Amino acid sequence: MNGYRRLSWLLILLVVVGALVGAVLAEDPPxxxxxxxxxxxxxxxxxxxxxxxxxxxxxxxxxxxxxxxxxxxxxxxxxxxxxxxxxxxxxxxxxxxPPRSGLGALVWVLPVFVGVLASALLVLAFTRWRSGREIKPSEEDVQIVRTLREKS
Amino acid sequence: MTALLGTVGVWVALAGALGASVMLILTLGIRQDERHNRAFPWVAVMVSGCVVAVVAMEIALLTDNFSLAYVAANSTKTTPVLYKFATLWGALEGSLLLWALVLCLYVSAVSLNFRHQISDRLVAWALLTMLVVCVFFFGLLAGPADPFGTLPNPPVDGNGLNPLLRNHPLMAIHPVMLYFGYVGFTVPFSFAIAALVTGRLDERWLTSTRVWTLIAWGSLTVGVLLGAWWSYEVLGWGGYWAWDPVENASFLPWLTGTAFIHSVIVQERRGMLRVWNLCLLLATFALTIFGTFLTRSGVIESVHEFSASSLGPLLLGFFALILVVSVTLVGLRGDQLRSPGSIDSPLSREGSFLANNLLFSLFAFVVLLGTVFPLIVEAINGDQLAVGRPYFDRMLLPIGMALLLVMGLAPLLTWRSTAGSVLAQRALAPAACGAGVMAVAVVAGAEGVGPVLGMGLGGFVIGAALRHLVIAFRRNGWRGLVGRSGGGMVAHVGVSLLAFGFIASTAFSEEGEFQLRPGDTGSVAGHHITFVALTDTMDGPNRVVRALIDVEGRGIHSPAITQYPTFGRPIATPSVATSFIDDVYLSLIAIPEPDTDSVVIRVLIEPLVAWIWIGGFVIGVGTLLAVIPVGISRSARREEEVVRR
Missing domain, CATH: 1.10.8.640 (Cytochrome C biogenesis protein)
Structure with missing residues (x-):
């Protein structure tokens, strides 16, 4: 990353933080x-x-x-x-x-549960895809590399 | 006479639908694929029958034929012609007739479009699926929801629609647009079923239904937003979305449909997510039927509710049938659906589409749960509880923010995998745009972390979309702005504008209530309103009381309140002094007492509301651009094909 771009990002970050602080300060008292x-x-x-x-x-x-x-x-x-x-x-x-206790509380809990579960499944799928991509070198490959190394 | 004509029309249409279905079942069964086109004459019979029925109903409505129960219940002599015409979709039976008409239009369009490919079993199965849906709807119209029932002793005048449904021209457009969206999803659904049945699960069926899906999606989007606009202009509480069960019913298929039009890109490009995309389409169609069940069975209390009817079990049964058939077919074809390939990195275009799908599905889940939850609880232990707007706001705002973030990131990511440094370079300008929007918002008086962050994300999305459009324009000229990616980015800009309007009007609205005598002035958030005079007139049989209010800098506006003789409580009609910055929303609280000259006026100041409607328009334009086939140069196409391989 060159210096100019780093500076720009820093500037953007400053503006965002400044705006958020301003937004909090502007909020009404209790x-x-x-x-x-x-x-x-x-x-x-x-x-x-x-x-x-x-x-x-x-x-x-x-x-x-x-x-x-x-x-x-x-x-x-x-x-x-x-x-x-x-x-x-x-x-x-x-x-x-809806109430936060009894059967009614399910309406609050279920979406969180489903959201966490779905995200976990997605992460799992990604790790599986990633591990599936790793190809183990065969004996032959290892042999070739070894001979090449020995030559040099 | 008209009733007879209409009834005959419905039965002819039902016969046509049945005839075409039987014909296709036969030719598919005996594998005489060159004979599938014999179904076409029956399709023509069905469409003609439906048109006759609709014309008969319109004649009855326009000529005040109160011997028809539907006309007597829903129209009056004094109803203006436009609303007489629109009464076709003002109540249960007529709205199903409109549904059938739109379905017939789609079936005709598909038949015309695919007439040369009908010997293809995939197309034949798709047509058959659509016809089965037609049989169901004409079956409803022929019996349980007969719009042409007659009265032995016709009244002199009818009851008329609920006055809320006949005082704004949007009522004539909103339901039609909505139905074009709702019903339009029948086409991709049918092709999905056909692909499952024939086992031809490659990407060809998707490509052939792409345009249909986009048209349905665009109509649904515009239809839902027109409904919101109507609610804002007519209902007088100053809002446009109440998380009402019927609104949710139209929103649910939109959510799964939106997830589909995004994730289908992954399938077309990489051949992945086949099962998932099929499930989204099947779910979208199933949700349209489920929504129809919710709104037409009387199980749910809502302002939109149609009169309670016996259709509930039938619609629920049809919904169950769709579900069983879909699940069975997906189960049977499961092994063939396993798609090749894998997603290399979460930080890629595919990864962002997956995140989009996760969020949209979660969004849909919350909306569905919130809508049916009171029913479930009541069924289990008899408790009556409500799931209202605060619940939906709290649960859905975080998901909405996450969606905006993904929406901004996605166009910046490359397929397969994106290096961090590339993203940092590409995201610079959009992030600057977002930061700028946040700064402007705070300077303009926005407060609170949530709303300001949301507006910043909206700015980020616009920045990312514009970046894409500028690059595409430089590369391909005007052709860079059409097609799916160009049109899609225009739609993204529209969604951000809509988000600005939504955030500002929910978070920063201010209100005041004033009792004013002529000449008095009240002020809210820097806007001064002066009560000028009161008028009290008769419009036909209806008493209309108007308050003339001078909104400083925006002229005279006149909120009204109308007493209809056929309707108990008076109906208030708000008046909106609109601008690009904010709306001054005026409503009269009650008909003033006869012996006073003062009125009670409720004033709402809602910032940026106009941008919701502008955003909706931009989304519509984006959809139209996306439907236009991309005329990329031949060399570019060849290049793309090489890349694909």
Whole structure:
């Protein structure tokens, strides 16, 4: 690699790192109460509108859930408590995020498992292809090389 | 009369499909290959029958023939002509009729294209497979999903479609494009089955279906994006993709189809991955049928859901049949499918295609799992749970980022093996492009590692694609820009533009809700909007309330809310003040109370959304360029052949 190219890569690396640092610094400070409420609402599905969350929906029940979330956040309940409360009121399927325990947790675990397994198989295939390519020199080949070496 | 005409059309088409199938089974069975062309007249009968049925339905729709149950349920006298026409695909039975029509078009095109090669058993088997699919769909139309059922006492006026389906012209285009994609995969699927049955598993069948696969893929891509655009312009929540089961159903075949059009290059070039490519094609077609099952059986709740029907078991049965036949054939031919050769290095073009396939398959797996998981859990222990957008976002964003990385690297790698120093030299300009995009994004106010990194990867992909295009242009002139690699790179640029729009609009959108009186101004993210006036008019039987809003620098926009007499809750129609930088998305929250002069307006500022649609257009152009056969000079072709050997 010549010096010019090395310099260019260094420059690119600097810009990338600089941009990422800038991106982190620009990020808002930790969540305020209102932002916490917003994030919870984002993951609450409106029970009557097929997949819209309560922020997007204009249905009365969505408005009610929004108000309840604000209230519970004001009372200082944790996210988990609010989600559990909503699930008791409106059923488990009010939470857009499937549960992390019980049978429902499989939906989180399976993709990771399949991803790791598939990657492992691919790596295995590569190593097998690679080892298959190594050709062992025959007796004859070794003999030829030996005679050549002796000559020189 | 029209009903009779339509019913006759469907039955004639079914008879034609059956006749052609039986003819082909006979001639294939007794090995009289020169007689396969006797199926063609039956194919013509089938196509004519289908056209008659579609024309009959359109006449019934356009002339308000409410004696047909379908017309009475889905159309009204006051529906504008364009939407009367489009009502053909507005509900269950009609949409299957459109499916059958598109299938007939593909069968006709294949028959015309291969009419001189029909004595080839491979082509005959492929045609037979397509005809069996036709028999299934006409069978549905002749019985369980009869679009021509009549009412003994026709109503004076019909119910009309859901108003959401008749207030935007995209509704007339999106489903048709989508079906051209969905149904188009029948062609490569049929050739794959034919290759398996005849045992002719060399690369010839692939080459002959290349163009068909690309056309199907391009239509599906554009169709899905038009659906997203429609959702953005009509539904009023400011989004374009909700990971709704029906969206997922159209996305799944796209994912496996995209994996296929990439990995097939490895097979054509190196003769490898034969089993894998066949499986991808079979899976793609199976997923289109599975998606149809999900959306037309009522098993899943969705905004797109068609009325619950008895088609579920039939579609599921057909899906199972496809699966059993595919698995059996692949199993029987397994030994012949073992491909020669090996992949030398992960850092090679082949290696990048494998990584692409791994990621796309994983992506498809997550989408499929997330879509059917609530059904599975409910079946096992009765729990009702939801798998919503946050789940898909969290699981799929890392895969999407990895895909962008591979997408940028792949064009820089050589076949067989790439030396690190070569890659370092080739990747320099694209990496600089990516770094530049990141710097610009941060300066423009982007925040957070994920979004900024994603945009940088998008820039890297564009850099790599442009590098390829520039080199190809220097070498071959304009011809360097067409054909699979040229068109493919143009499509890559489109995907990156789309990624910019997607990342910016999801990560950096801002919103505000204002209660405004005439003359009041509200502002979000530097955009000032002023409420000018309210209009309250009747459009035929519908009451339309519009708020005239002056968006600073972008003129007057008027979000509306409409009360339809035949539909309970009022429907809000958003208005979008668009630009290349950001969209100001306005929607009216509710019909204002009669005694006030203030309105509640929801304002969303969504950066770069326009680039999603521009990106989709560029992908479409790229696909068209890829379909154009490369007219490389004869000497170059000879050279390539030598290299291949």
């Amino acid at each position: 969540a305020t109460e209102a932002e916490r409420a917003y994030e919870i609402k984002e993951t609450m599905l409106c029970p009557v509108c097929d997949g819209q969350n309560v922020l997007e929906s204009n249905a009365p029940v969505a408005a009610a859930i929004r108000a309840q979330v604000d209230e519970l956040v004001d009372e200082g309940r944790t996210d988990e408590e609010i989600r559990a409360w909503m699930a008791r009121q409106y059923g488990d399927d009010v939470n857009a995020n």
